[in-house]
Amino acid sequence: MTFPGPDINWVAFTPPLVLLLTAALAVLFALYQESGRLTAQLSLLGLVVAALFNLHLFQVVRQTDAFTSFGLRYLADTPAIAFNFVILIGTVLAVLMSYHYLERADLDHPEYYPLILLSACGAMVMVAAGDLITLLLGLEIMSLAVYVLSAWRQGSRESEEAGMKYFLLGAFASAFLVYGIALLYGASGHFVYAEIAAVLRGDGFDQLLLATLGGMLVLAGLAFKAALAPFHQWAPDAYTGAPTPVTAFMSVVVKAAAIAALLRIFSSVFPDLSPLVGQVFAVLVALTLVLGNLAALFQRGVKRMLAYSAVAHAGYLGLAVLAAGTVGTRAAIWYLTAYTLMNVGAFAVLSLIADRNDRGDDLERFAGLGRMKPGLAAALTVFLLSLAGIPPLAGFTGKILVFQAALQAGYVALAIIGIVMSVVAVVYYFRVVAVMYFREPEYELPAISSWATSMAIVVTVAGTVLLGIFPGWWYGLLQAGRQLLAGM
Amino acid sequence: MATFLILAVVMIVGAVGVITLKQPVHAALALVGTLLTLAVTYVTLEAHFLAAIQVIVYAGAIMVLFLFVIMLLNIQGETPPAVLAWFRPLAYIVAVVAAAAIATTAFMEPRSLPDEVQIATALQGGGVEPIADVLFSDFLLAFQLVGVLLLTGIIGAVSLVQRKVVAVQEARADGATKELEHA
Numbered sequence: 035m036t037f038p039g040p041d042i043n044w045v046a047f048t049p050p051l052v053l054l055l056t057a058a059l060a061v062l063f064a065l066y067q068e069s070g071r072l073t074a075q076l077s078l079l080g081l082v083v084a085a086l087f088n089l090h091l092f093q094v095v096r097q098t099d100a101f102t103s104f105g106l107r108y109l110a111d112t113p114a115i116a117f118n119f120v121i122l123i124g125t126v127l128a129v130l131m132s133y134h135y136l137e138r139a140d141l142d143h144p145e146y147y148p149l150i151l152l153s154a155c156g157a158m159v160m161v162a163a164g165d166l167i168t169l170l171l172g173l174e175i176m177s178l179a180v181y182v183l184s185a186w187r188q189g190s191r192e193s194e195e196a197g198m199k200y201f202l203l204g205a206f207a208s209a210f211l212v213y214g215i216a217l218l219y220g221a222s223g224h225f226v227y228a229e230i231a232a233v234l235r236g237d238g239f240d241q242l243l244l245a246t247l248g249g250m251l252v253l254a255g256l257a258f259k260a261a262l263a264p265f266h267q268w269a270p271d272a273y274t275g276a277p278t279p280v281t282a283f284m285s286v287v288v289k290a291a292a293i294a295a296l297l298r299i300f301s302s303v304f305p306d307l308s309p310l311v312g313q314v315f316a317v318l319v320a321l322t323l324v325l326g327n328l329a330a331l332f333q334r335g336v337k338r339m340l341a342y343s344a345v346a347h348a349g350y351l352g353l354a355v356l357a358a359g360t361v362g363t364r365a366a367i368w369y370l371t372a373y374t375l376m377n378v379g380a381f382a383v384l385s386l387i388a389d390r391n392d393r394g395d396d397l398e399r400f401a402g403l404g405r406m407k408p409g410l411a412a413a414l415t416v417f418l419l420s421l422a423g424i425p426p427l428a429g430f431t432g433k434i435l436v437f438q439a440a441l442q443a444g445y446v447a448l449a450i451i452g453i454v455m456s457v458v459a460v461v462y463y464f465r466v467v468a469v470m471y472f473r474e475p476e477y478e479l480p481a482i483s484s485w486a487t488s489m490a491i492v493v494t495v496a497g498t499v500l501l502g503i504f505p506g507w508w509y510g511l512l513q514a515g516r517q518l519l520a521g522m
Numbered sequence: 523m524a525t526f527l528i529l530a531v532v533m534i535v536g537a538v539g540v541i542t543l544k545q546p547v548h549a550a551l552a553l554v555g556t557l558l559t560l561a562v563t564y565v566t567l568e569a570h571f572l573a574a575i576q577v578i579v580y581a582g583a584i585m586v587l588f589l590f591v592i593m594l595l596n597i598q599g600e601t602p603p604a605v606l607a608w609f610r611p612l613a614y615i616v617a618v619v620a621a622a623a624i625a626t627t628a629f630m631e632p633r634s635l636p637d638e639v640q641i642a643t644a645l646q647g648g649g650v651e652p653i654a655d656v657l658f659s660d661f662l663l664a665f666q667l668v669g670v671l672l673l674t675g676i677i678g679a680v681s682l683v684q685r686k687v688v689a690v691q692e693a694r695a696d697g698a699t700k701e702l703e704h705a
Contacts, residue, residue, distance in 0.1 A: 061677060146681070182681065242631075243630055
């Protein structure tokens with residue numbers, strides 16, 4: 035019996051496949067290695083190779099056409115490749131941050147790096163997913179690894195609470211997602227976005243209510259991963275309790291993958307559902323912007339403040355998602371690139387200031403940092419100013435693009451809320467900067483030197499500044515090639 | 523239709539039992555009831571292979587694991603202290619609203635069933651072959667991804683459990699110093 039195989043386009047798969055293979059190799063390495071250094075180096079190598087393959091894929095897509103594989107179940111289009119770059123950058127930076135951190139914190143177990151790679155692999159699958167089942171599986175691969183990583187510091191209540199809370203609430207959110215997928219399938223009879231959209235648009239479709247309910251549940255499941263209010267409750271605890279490099283990874287890669295999935299669904303399936311879905315999402319975005327920024331105002335710990343700021347930034351990204359299908363996609367990717375650099379950078383500085391158990395991130399500890407460690411203080415200032423959206427830096431351009439996209443899509447009120455809330459955000463970012471430069475030192479800081487973390491900080495500072503000064507370069511690349519995001 | 527209704531009622535009663543019964547063993551047994559009824563439903567739909575898998579994997583292997591965990595941890599049906607008591611009514615309200623929304627959807631847009639011949643042909647041959655056909659063509663990517671998911675789960679579980687002996691002692695020492703700092 036001959037078996038009609040599916041059309042597999044291997045080139046489209048190379049970046050996640052390289053990560054998967056590296057992870058498998060790294061696990062074998064881990065069998066014979068006590069220390070994680072070698073696995074870390076291997077992981078970095080794998081990430082660089084994946085980035086090269088991604089670059090190759092980008093060239094191919096630019097010249098010819100977008101790649102699909104397995105029918106329309108896996109889409110390697112320009113947005114997916116750009117998201118892959120963001121994920122790879124975030125992962126490389128997280129690995130660099132972890133390199134010395136894990137030894138210092140007595141957490142150096144070689145399985146750490148394979149889990150990070152597998153999580154990134156899942157994120158890439160999620161980004162390129164063209165159907166709901168692939169989306170769900172990518173999401174689960176990504177999340178499962180992150181659940182374990184956030185509980186990495188065993189014996190510490192915060193870390194174990196972070197892992198447990200994230201796992202239980204994450205499982206709950208997955209249940210929503212699965213239920214939503216089931217209802218969408220029940221209404222349309224398809225899993226692939228393009229086919230669902232075709233059925234929804236077709237004549238004689240009479241299951242709009244069922245499909246809309248399914249869409250709402252899918253939205254809830256993905257909003258949880260992106261930490262949009264009111265599904266953000268897990269984020270501050272998980273971000274604070276997890277080891278700092280894991281927090282950086284979570285706040286960037288997980289968010290990028292969730293936003294990518296939302297963009298894809300919002301530009302294919304959701305426009306044909308009842309407009310209620312878009313309105314509900316708009317309310318979520320407004321809530322996120324207000325709650326995230328206001329809660330960040332009242333935090334004493336800087337890590338927790340950054341956690342709430344990450345929630346707030348999910349709101350800005352949500353603004354871009356609302357404009358999906360038009361300029362929103364590019365704005366979201368651009369914003370995520372900037373956000374990845376500045377947010378990971380801020381966490382990297384934090385990991386050099388807090389003690390080996392991630393304690394001591396109170397505001398007082400930053401007093402006089404400008405005099406004691408001028409380099410670190412300057413870097414943190416750049417990140418915080420960029421996160422606040424101060425002009426020459428990347429965060430500013432990102433905010434402009436996002437607000438522009440929201441205005442073009444007609445969400446004027448939301449854009450105004452976003453602008454007002456970014457003014458509020460300036461207060462809590464500047465508070466840290468003020469404490470660093472205008473207060474006398476109160477604490478003896480631990481003498482930590484790590485070339486790997488320093489390298490991550492240098493890269494992120496350079497990226498934040500350069501991206502801010504030359505915004506057109508990356509934006510131009512995003513425009514290249516065919517935008518297949520809708521999966522049509 | 524009558525068979526389905528009876529099965530559905532049993533399934534729902536079992537599902538409600540899982541979340542309301544206080545003793546973990548009772549809840550686990552209620553879950554067995556639900557899973558077995560689901561298997562019977564598969565049989566009525568001619569999906570014999572699926573029914574067998576349902577019994578072997580879910581009602582068999584996974585339930586045994588549940589019972590092992592309950593037995594090893596010696597969990598009694600203790601009521602946890604009421605934290606966030608104000609949350610309870612809110613949770614009930616949300617649950618009722620969600621259930622009402624789903625019920626409305628189900629009854630507002632009833633879909634008429636296709637005629638009997640069509641159903642009979644669609645249900646034929648619920649054996650291994652049709653499942654394998656879609657699993658290795660349409661869902662090949664998903665099939666492979668499940669493998670990656672399982673790999674991730676195994677690595678994660680091993681990495682958390684394997685180091686317990688060393689790590690906990692160190693962590694306790696840490697915890698002691700932390701306590702001192704706080705005092």
